[in-house]
Amino acid sequence: MPSxxxxxxxxxxxxxxxxxxxxxxxxxxxxxVITKLDMVGDIDGSEAxxxxxxxxxxxxxxxxxxHDSACLKYSIDDGPSPVSRDEVTNYYGLVTLSPTxxxxxxxxxxxxSWDSNKEDAVEFCHGIYVALLEExxxxxxx
Numbered sequence: 001m002p003s004x005x006x007x008x009x010x011x012x013x014x015x016x017x018x019x020x021x022x023x024x025x026x027x028x029x030x031x032x033v034i035t036k037l038d039m040v041g042d043i044d045g046s047e048a049x050x051x052x053x054x055x056x057x058x059x060x061x062x063x064x065x066x067h068d069s070a071c072l073k074y075s076i077d078d079g080p081s082p083v084s085r086d087e088v089t090n091y092y093g094l095v096t097l098s099p100t101x102x103x104x105x106x107x108x109x110x111x112x113s114w115d116s117n118k119e120d121a122v123e124f125c126h127g128i129y130v131a132l133l134e135e136x137x138x139x140x141x142x
Contacts, residue, residue: 001115017070024052024060035055048063070098087121091114093112095108110129
């Protein structure tokens with residue numbers, strides 16, 4: 001099962017970082033990576049079942065969200081190659097927040113895993129998640 005793991009420490013408390021991540025329908029904190037987000041359906045972005053399309057390409061569903069623990073799990077239901085539904089199945093991403101050791105900042109982990117006979121999506125996804133985490137950190141520097 002291919003997978004990715006990325007993490008970053010952000011100089012902001014968990015509750016402030018979660019304010020940005022806790023709404024599946026808002027990725028305005030990543031304008032250099034996500035240029036378009038379309039909400040699909042009528043489920044609120046803070047509830048499991050919310051759906052979105054990113055950059056007219058990635059069809060995603062919020063599978064689980066825990067506001068108290070500051071974590072969310074989503075699926076990629078379809079996307080461009082190498083993460084299209086013809087190439088991968090059971091694609092799940094997990095984003096978890098926890099306090100840094102000094103409890104002043106936030107440690108963010110973004111992992112993903114999926115079923116596929118190919119490894120093509122590992123480098124592709126890793127690069128996207130690294131860019132998203134950098135955008136998230138930069139959103140607190142402004």
